[in-house]
Amino acid sequence: MAAFKIKKKRLKELIDSLTKEYRVFIPVESDGVSSFKEVTSDSHLPTINSHNTDRPPKEIFFPQTETLFTYKEGKISPPEQPNTKYRTPNTDKIAIFGASPCDVKSFSLLDRLFGMERNVAKCSGYKDAYWINRRTNALIFTIGCNYPLSTCFCNWLNGGPFTKEGSDLLLTDIGEDFLVEPCSQNGEEFIKTKGLPIQKAAKVDIKRASTVRKEAESTLSEPVDITSLKEGLDTLWDNPVWNEIAYKCLSCAACSYLCPTCYCFDIQDERAGNARGKRIRVWDSCMFSLFTKEASGHNPRPSSKERMRQRIMHKFNYFVENLGDFGCVGCGRCIRSCPVNMDIREVINTIKNVKLTISNEK
Amino acid sequence: MENPYIPVPVKAKKITVESDDKTLRTYDLVFCNEEERFEFLPGQFCQLSILGKGEAPFGIASSPTEKEFLKFTVNRVGVVTTAIHWLEEGEPIGLRGPLGNSYPVEKFKGCNVVIIGGGFAFTTLRALTVYLLAKRQDFKDITVIYGARRPGLLLYQNELAQWEKRDDLKLHLTIDEAVSGWNKRVGFVPTVTKEVAPSPQNAWVVVCGPPIMIKYTLPVLSELEFPPERIYTSLERRMKCGVGKCGRCNIGPKYVCVDGPVFSYAELQKLPMEE
Numbered sequence: 231m232a233a234f235k236i237k238k239k240r241l242k243e244l245i246d247s248l249t250k251e252y253r254v255f256i257p258v259e260s261d262g263v264s265s266f267k268e269v270t271s272d273s274h275l276p277t278i279n280s281h282n283t284d285r286p287p288k289e290i291f292f293p294q295t296e297t298l299f300t301y302k303e304g305k306i307s308p309p310e311q312p313n314t315k316y317r318t319p320n321t322d323k324i325a326i327f328g329a330s331p332c333d334v335k336s337f338s339l340l341d342r343l344f345g346m347e348r349n350v351a352k353c354s355g356y357k358d359a360y361w362i363n364r365r366t367n368a369l370i371f372t373i374g375c376n377y378p379l380s381t382c383f384c385n386w387l388n389g390g391p392f393t394k395e396g397s398d399l400l401l402t403d404i405g406e407d408f409l410v411e412p413c414s415q416n417g418e419e420f421i422k423t424k425g426l427p428i429q430k431a432a433k434v435d436i437k438r439a440s441t442v443r444k445e446a447e448s449t450l451s452e453p454v455d456i457t458s459l460k461e462g463l464d465t466l467w468d469n470p471v472w473n474e475i476a477y478k479c480l481s482c483a484a485c486s487y488l489c490p491t492c493y494c495f496d497i498q499d500e501r502a503g504n505a506r507g508k509r510i511r512v513w514d515s516c517m518f519s520l521f522t523k524e525a526s527g528h529n530p531r532p533s534s535k536e537r538m539r540q541r542i543m544h545k546f547n548y549f550v551e552n553l554g555d556f557g558c559v560g561c562g563r564c565i566r567s568c569p570v571n572m573d574i575r576e577v578i579n580t581i582k583n584v585k586l587t588i589s590n591e592k
Numbered sequence: 593m594e595n596p597y598i599p600v601p602v603k604a605k606k607i608t609v610e611s612d613d614k615t616l617r618t619y620d621l622v623f624c625n626e627e628e629r630f631e632f633l634p635g636q637f638c639q640l641s642i643l644g645k646g647e648a649p650f651g652i653a654s655s656p657t658e659k660e661f662l663k664f665t666v667n668r669v670g671v672v673t674t675a676i677h678w679l680e681e682g683e684p685i686g687l688r689g690p691l692g693n694s695y696p697v698e699k700f701k702g703c704n705v706v707i708i709g710g711g712f713a714f715t716t717l718r719a720l721t722v723y724l725l726a727k728r729q730d731f732k733d734i735t736v737i738y739g740a741r742r743p744g745l746l747l748y749q750n751e752l753a754q755w756e757k758r759d760d761l762k763l764h765l766t767i768d769e770a771v772s773g774w775n776k777r778v779g780f781v782p783t784v785t786k787e788v789a790p791s792p793q794n795a796w797v798v799v800c801g802p803p804i805m806i807k808y809t810l811p812v813l814s815e816l817e818f819p820p821e822r823i824y825t826s827l828e829r830r831m832k833c834g835v836g837k838c839g840r841c842n843i844g845p846k847y848v849c850v851d852g853p854v855f856s857y858a859e860l861q862k863l864p865m866e867e
């Protein structure tokens with residue numbers, strides 16, 4: 231596919247042109263935390279960090295709190311456009327500029343769960359109207375990571391700092407310019423838009439990009455082979471290793487709230503007076519003890535051991551079985567956010583080692 | 593696009609107090625908009641909602657052959673179930689469904705069917721029994737074993753009385769401890785199952801009840817030589833979405849709301865048991 235480039239100085243023009251057709255979300259830093267915010271008339275340029283943001287962009291498609299419907303005197307009204315909150319007069323289509331490749335891959339993974347047409351492996355037959363409405367026609371500009379963080383391990387999970395899964399356009403920072411590569415039909419078509427400050431890339435730009443990528447990749451640690459992790463976990467349900475892994479976990483759920491692929495939610499009703507109110511869904515986490523507590527007081531996952539096992543099993547075993555890939559993209563946010571320094575890479579290694587010990591004993 | 597989170601309006605045509613302690617009520621619901629009526633099979637469930645309170649899953653207690661209403665029996669335990677108990681005839685309530693899989697009634701054709709129930713978990717077993725009776729020629733012997741702590745806690749007593757009179761269904765009712773006026777069996781369901789000793793020949797068995805009852809009935813069925821592939825049960829888990837999205841109800845890789853609630857004992861043996 232042909233490659234293009236855009237001067238960094240002219241990014242604002244590109245983003246402005248996007249806002250004519252899309253609600254545009256860009257990474258911004260505020261109070262030392264980077265997250266995705268919608269571009270408004272007075273907002274600024276994206277903060278280009280060259281690695282992933284502190285908060286993942288999943289909330290653009292899957293907000294932390296979302297109205298499923300409102301009701302009044304018994305009559306139920308689903309929100310016509312679930313994204314009314316940010317709706318601009320022009321458009322409801324969403325563009326994200328500057329997501330990292332791991333986060334963009336997480337969109338593809340959640341597409342499977344929520345039942346997006348182009349990526350259904352298995353979604354139990356039910357389509358999530360809210361996710362799909364926002365995802366449909368969304369345009370994703372990925373910026374590859376020139377400087378992966380020490381917590382990044384996307385390369386363990388068939389990913390890398392410049393992979394394209396889920397992207398419409400992949401941008402590579404090559405100094406004064408970004409190299410721009412369309413990687414989907416939507417991306418190709420976007421490039422054809424008249425008046426964009428985009429030009430054809432020269433050979434030297436492409437060469438420069440490939441050097442940048444090699445350098446970035448070389449800063450990642452050697453990938454651990456996890457191809458048989460799923461099968462390994464099949465045999466470890468009753469293993470005492472879960473105690474060893476989970477004993478220090480505080481069940482605070484920071485790891486799952488900041489995880490781009492965690493999606494568990496609760497459904498609650500909020501009343502505003504007697505006859506009026508709404509039903510909302512809010513992010514929830516399997517790391518909380520109330521998640522599974524039953525009427526009798528009985529809880530199938532009473533301690534952090536069962537809950538940690540659920541989280542790891544879900545990501546590295548059930549997700550593979552049901553949706554065809556690992557439910558982790560190696561973004562490292564759970565490692566950065568955990569108050570007791572739980573490191574999911576160590577967890578994976580511990581599991582692999584137990585498995586090895588068991589098979590050696592046999 | 594269909595939005596799986598939106599309930600449709602139904603209303604209670606008839607409400608029956610089901611148990612002598614009034615904790616169980618049965619609701620015969622009808623659709624406010626006839627075109628929203630759906631097909632289903634015994635074993636499936638629905639989410640009932642009271643706006644402002646929330647929603648909760650309940651097994652469908654009527655058979656798809658009963659076209660006039662959808663029946664649910666609700667045990668009052670918490671917020672939503674209490675709000676449902678406040679409901680009066682004619683008042684609206686929301687419904688989402690049918691959800692989940694069903695008892696494999698197609699496989700039962702031409703075979704003997706044994707139905708074992710305990711307590712108020714008899715709901716979907718009523719649906720199944722009524723279904724089998726409505727298509728009586730399709731099935732061979734039908735045996736129902738049903739127990740409750742005391743006579744006043746047996747569900748659907750009028751129907752039980754009618755079933756007792758039939759000669760094409762063997763009904764064994766039991767209560768935990770003898771009381772005056774009760775001239776039927778006394779004893780726990782597992783024990784009675786052993787006494788009745790249904791033959792596993794060309795037979796399928798469906799067993800639903802409190803976990804403790806299931807736990808002691810399964811070994812009895814194995815002793816009687818029912819293979820695990822022919823023993824079915826229905827599971828309960830905390831649920832929210834009911835459509836396999838919210839991540840609440842899994843047992844290992846299986847989501848009870850979409851892969852269940854009906855599982856064979858053989859399937860359950862393969863799952864990690866989260867207790």
Ligand SMILES: Cc1cc2nc3c(=O)[nH]c(=O)nc-3n(C[C@H](O)[C@H](O)[C@H](O)COP(=O)(O)OP(=O)(O)OC[C@H]3O[C@@H](n4cnc5c(N)ncnc54)[C@H](O)[C@@H]3O)c2cc1C
Binds near residue numbers: 525637
């Ligand atoms: C597939 C299925 C079929 C069911 N069929 C029936 C039925 O036919 N009749 C009937 O009466 N009940 C049935 N139930 C159980 C019923 O859904 C719960 O009793 C109900 O959700 C409680 O809601 P609540 O708002 O009244 O309780 P809440 O106020 O939400 O909770 C009260 C207590 O119950 C716990 N709880 C909530 N949901 C469940 C649950 N599913 N299992 C165990 N504990 C729970 C809560 O943690 C809390 O401790 C079924 C459940 C499932 C999953």
Ligand code: SF4
Binds near residue numbers: 489
């Ligand atoms: S589990 Fe951790 S590393 Fe994996 S995607 Fe989630 S937050 Fe990122």
Ligand code: SF4
Binds near residue numbers: 480568569
């Ligand atoms: S962030 Fe750390 S302490 Fe908190 S729930 Fe996750 S693993 Fe446990």
Ligand code: FES
Binds near residue numbers: 834836847849
């Ligand atoms: S109830 Fe939401 S996944 Fe089963």
